[in-house]
Amino acid sequence: MNRTKILRLIQSDTPMNAVCITGWVRTKRDSKEFSFIEVNDGSCLKNMQVIAGNTLSNYDDIKRLKTGSAVTVTGNMVASQGKGQKWEIQADRLHIISLTDDSYPLQKKRHSDEFLRDLAHLRPRTNKYGALFRIRSELSYAVHKFFRDRGFIHIHTPIITGLDCEGAGELFKVTTLDLENLQKKCGKIDYTVDFFGKEANLTVSGQLSAEMFALALGDVYTFGPTFRAENSNTRRHAAEFWMVEPEMAFCDLEGDMALSEEMVKYLTAYILNTCQEDLEIFTKFVDKSLLSTLENIANSDYIRLPYETSIEILKRSGKSFEYPIDFGKDLQSEHERYLTEQYFKKPVIIFNFPKETKPFYMRLNDDLKTVAAMDVLVPGIGEIIGGSQREERLDILESRMQEMNLSQEKYWWYMDSRKFGSVPHSGFGLGFERLLMLLTGVSNIRDVIPFPRTPNSIEF
């Protein structure tokens, strides 16, 4: 008999005879003549209640079922006599696939996130993490749908890169050299004998590659893993995370900001509409005000704020910040939080940053002081998107690289794109996990990614 997923059964309007489910026991309550067994198969948050009578031939074994055991149940699905569920299965047959023993660490009660982090291999079996990873999957699908519906081409940009890119953080080296026995040439490592014949790293951004494809296919995006070897120890940083990076030809900063806003709104609304049941567990146990926060994100117009104006607001605020603010200085977390959480109380897009604070590829504005960069800030998380219009003018790009001491030879192919058919283009990077944190209210990035990689932590 083929199994039916519990999600399907629960959605049914009518009883069904001879159904088969497979899953894991969440909890069991024994009666004198039968047991209530709650089975979860991961297809949805809800369990299926199974009634196993003592007339079943293996009832003695069934009484030994514990949280975590795996079973196959066949029987009729009938209306439940009890409250709390619409349907239940009267088991004709309950096959025990495997039993858990007393050492199974998950109990039928709430565990702390910190405890479950040490059990990253088992935590998807809990209600909260099951719901979270179903939402993560839906969000991933929605990203592709959003772009596909708008005619964007999906590009698989490389994970291993020969560039040390835009200096966006520290890089993980990729090598096949024998690290226990390094051959040095004049005191230096000889990369010509390494796998690629030169230094290689894990990517910190697919952007430069994506730009090349935007300048051929128009609107493109990448969505893949990204690696930063920064020694960051915060709830918002991971060494391996996923980033969504659209890149658009014939698009200025205006269009870039418009797309970023449209995208965050779309993805938020998508999850609100398609993951209602799974979201409930977060509104109940993680953040009671989650739904109103998400409505706010999905429906309000985002503030567009030039960097210079943001400085004025911060100076006028009368707040005493730990870091004083002035034109030319980077906005600190406390400043971003004040703007998005207290002053505007909704997402804020800050744009036109001083050029000294931003990388070489961002387009120089006519004031010669600022670049066409933008950051999208959201309450609770801070920066969720960073992007810019790219510098398409070869001469200005060259002088910017000179200012920043970057080797133009290494970027020869990037420069080529400005020599041949260069056009204005723009793009941004969205932190996928940070968006997931926003959408679920989960406050630690380690809890929205299956097996988090952070400094000193790679057990799984």
Place this chain on the structure above:
RNA sequence: UCCCCAGUAGCUCAGUUGGCAGAGCAGAUGGCUGUUAACCAUCGGGUCCGCGGUUCGAGUCCGUGCUGGGGAGCCA
């Protein structure tokens, strides 16, 4: 990397001024009940994170190390 906080039963936590190590849940056993974080009774369960110190006496005070969390920096 810097600053702050925490570490007590399998889990979540309490532990007063330095004076016998505790509760709920989980587990085992028995009972009861169309139950639903089921309920009731009984039982078992401890390197109080490690090391050193102060003291008649340290879970509690001091020093130090480790681990975890929060904040900062960096950024998505």
